[in-house]
Amino acid sequence: MKRLILVLVAAGLTGCLPVRRDTPLVGDLPGLTPAQARGQVVYMANCQQCHPGGSAGLGPALNDKPLPGFLIRFQVRHGLGAMPAFGPKDISEADLDALVEYVVRLQGVR
Numbered sequence: 432m433k434r435l436i437l438v439l440v441a442a443g444l445t446g447c448l449p450v451r452r453d454t455p456l457v458g459d460l461p462g463l464t465p466a467q468a469r470g471q472v473v474y475m476a477n478c479q480q481c482h483p484g485g486s487a488g489l490g491p492a493l494n495d496k497p498l499p500g501f502l503i504r505f506q507v508r509h510g511l512g513a514m515p516a517f518g519p520k521d522i523s524e525a526d527l528d529a530l531v532e533y534v535v536r537l538q539g540v541r
């Protein structure tokens with residue numbers, strides 16, 4: 432038991448355990464699909480200021496948890512707390528689709 436704990440501590444110290452660090456992912460995302468690339472443009476124009484690179488800024492980090500697409504859509508359309516709502520005039524339906532693909536990609540889960 433003691434040995435197992437030692438191994439786990441050692442693995443943690445040397446970075447072998449899967450620790451998700453809050454590093455900005457924007458700029459070094461290889462091979463964005465066309466939809467994700469479109470979403471990135473929308474993101475930079477509307478979201479980057481508060482969620483820089485998907486990390487926490489004024490708003491919480493988006494890249495450290497698997498937020499489902501419907502929740503991202505809802506949050507964008509309705510806002511919450513300090514986050515403003517973005518109506519279809521701000522972000523079209525097609526742009527929102529692309530944006531969701533990009534945010535999901537930021538999470539690194541797809």
Ligand code: HEC
Nearest residue numbers: 477478481489490491498503506507511512513514515517
């Ligand atoms: C003015 C700053 C601001 C802008 C611009 C902004 N957000 Fe936010 N966002 C926030 C804040 C603050 C919260 C936390 C709201 C709360 O829980 O009270 C948040 C929360 C979120 C959440 C929920 C995160 C979670 O942990 O549940 C998502 C998803 C999100 N924002 C996506 C976006 C997207 C996509 C855009 C661009 C269209 C955007 N935000 C633009 C400030 C902002």
